[in-house]
Amino acid sequence: MKIFSTSHDFNYSWEEVSIANWRKYSPWNKKTPHVIAVDTLARHVDPETGILRTERLITCHQSAPKWLSSFLGGTEVSHVYETSYVDPRTKTVTMCSTNMTWADLLSVRETVVYKPCAAARNSKTTFEQTAQIVAMCGGWQKVKNSIEQFTVERFSQNAAKGREGFEMVLEMSRRVFAQERERLAQQVEAKL
Known part of the structure; x- marks a missing residue:
């Protein structure tokens, strides 16, 4: 087993991040x-805890090197559950995902957590x-190690891209919400 781990602080509040996550x-x-x-498969709010639980199926185009593709059956479409x-009470978003495609050959279990930054609870996540x-x-220990190492390296590359992409989404969300707040303020002002 190999472990990939990373962390990052976004310069956005938990509320902004938890909304932009969708x-x-x-x-x-x-x-x-x-x-x-x-695809959203299920969504439920627990009336006692207020926790929103969502199940989704994410379909991706996933290319693999030729040596690995032969083990994986050559398919380039993969599914992640x-x-x-x-x-909302603890201000935590926890996402757990696992690969469904190639699961008999490779198990990838990912956990992502968004929570207010300890040093700046109201402005960073x-x-x-x-x-x-x-x-x-x-x-086949050598093959096993090669597949696991390749997957860790791919995770590292994708994590960097994912962080950059999510920054784009966060900035766009902030702009859209600012425009909407301004539009609503103008409507209220016009009624006065």
Whole structure:
């Protein structure tokens, strides 16, 4: 098993980040052209805790090197199952995802957490990402290590792109909300 882990502080409040998270794969994000579709399978708010639980299926175009593609059956479309929990009381968004495609050969379990930054609770949000990667190649330790190492390196590259793309979404969301607040203020002022 190999572990990938990273963290980053966004210069946006938890409220801004938790709302923009639903637009992460929108056209505003120029860094996610590989995402083909995001389908919401279920959504529920727990009346006691207020936690919003959402299940989604994310379909991606995923290219792999030829040596790895032969183990994975040559398909370039993959599916990821994601369950997210938005807790408004603790101001935490937790997203857990696992690959469905190639799951009998490679297990990737990712956890992402967004929470207010300890140093600037009202203006910054801490992003933590961890992935556990396990190749299931039986006794082929060298192949197993190569697949796991390639996946960790790909995660690292994608994490950097994902952070850049999410910054784009956050900035666009901030602009849209600012425009909407200004429009509403003008409407209120016109009625007075």
